[in-house]
Amino acid sequence: DGGITQSPKYLFRKEGQNVTLSCEQNLNHDAMYWYRQDPGQGLRLIYYSQIVNDFQKGDIAEGYSVSREKKESFPLTVTSAQKNPTAFYLCASSSGVWTEAFFGQGTRLTVV
Amino acid sequence: RKEVEQDPGPFNVPEGATVAFNCTYSNSASQSFFWYRQDCRKEPKLLMSVYSSGNEDGRFTAQLNRASQYISLLIRDSKLSDSATYLCVVNPGGAQKLVFGQGTRLTINP
Numbered sequence: 001d002g003g004i005t006q007s008p009k010y011l012f013r014k015e016g017q018n019v020t021l022s023c024e025q026n027l028n029h030d031a032m033y034w035y036r037q038d039p040g041q042g043l044r045l046i047y048y049s050q051i052v053n054d055f056q057k058g059d060i061a062e063g064y065s066v067s068r069e070k071k072e073s074f075p076l077t078v079t080s081a082q083k084n085p086t087a088f089y090l091c092a093s094s095s096g097v098w099t100e101a102f103f104g105q106g107t108r109l110t111v112v
Numbered sequence: 113r114k115e116v117e118q119d120p121g122p123f124n125v126p127e128g129a130t131v132a133f134n135c136t137y138s139n140s141a142s143q144s145f146f147w148y149r150q151d152c153r154k155e156p157k158l159l160m161s162v163y164s165s166g167n168e169d170g171r172f173t174a175q176l177n178r179a180s181q182y183i184s185l186l187i188r189d190s191k192l193s194d195s196a197t198y199l200c201v202v203n204p205g206g207a208q209k210l211v212f213g214q215g216t217r218l219t220i221n222p
Contacts (some may be wrong), residue, residue, distance in 0.1 A: 033210070042199070042214035043156070058209075090155055094210075100146050101201075101210055103155040 002027050006091050006104035013085075013111050021076045021107045023091035030096055032074040036060060037088040037106075046089075049074055078109065085111045113138050116202050118213035126221050129190050133216045135200030136182045144203040145183050147174055149196045150215065156199055159185075187218075195220045 004025045013019045025032065031050050035043040045058030049068040063082025068074050074093075078085045088108050092101040118135045125131045137145075145162035160167065162174040162183050173186040183202075187194055200213035 035212075043212040045209065045211075048209060088153075092210075099144070100158050100161060102158065106155050 004104035025093045029093035031094045033092045035090045115211045116213040122217040132186045137202045139204040142204045146201040148199040
């Protein structure tokens with residue numbers, strides 16, 4: 001089945017540690033996105049990528065890093081510089097401009 | 113002004129009622145519009161795209177008003193299973209960036 005897979009579903013880390021969230025898609029989509037959602041809040045864009053080896057900062061990129069070495073994969077690293085990393089992280093992809101995005105099931109990150 | 117604004121609600125309506133949400137957007141050059149549904153602690157799922165001529169999918173109708181820069185979602189004969197948060201999404205153009213509204217929370221009561 002085609003889709004977007006995020007792993008793990010739940011992740012716990014100690015403060016000060018970097019952590020990498022996985023996102024893989026087999027939809028052959030060019031564009032991929034990372035969003036963050038806090039309780040009772042809308043989605044905020046962290047990073048996005050239109051093509052392999054290219055990515056752009058979104059609205060809240062500080063404390064995060066990404067890579068896009070393969071079309072199928074867009075991992076997100078939450079670094080120790082991110083002040084409030086506990087959140088629900090959603091990865092999405094879309095086939096191109098003007099098209100709808102499809103989401104993975106998300107990763108709930110808790111930093112203690 | 114936010115790029116996309118929605119009334120956060122919550123909307124509490126009885127089963128069988130008709131309910132409508134509006135969403136305004138700031139960029140007049142925006143080209144594509146969508147409604148997503150998000151259940152509690154789940155990922156957003158595409159409900160429907162919004163076309164210039166308006167479109168309908170069963171009990172759901174979406175409309176676009178470019179002159180006033182808003183889109184709407186109408187749900188007829190609401191079901192308990194329609195309880196969710198509804199997200200308005202706009203592509204303002206340029207760099208394939210989707211902008212999400214904060215969502216409107218809907219609860220259908222028996």
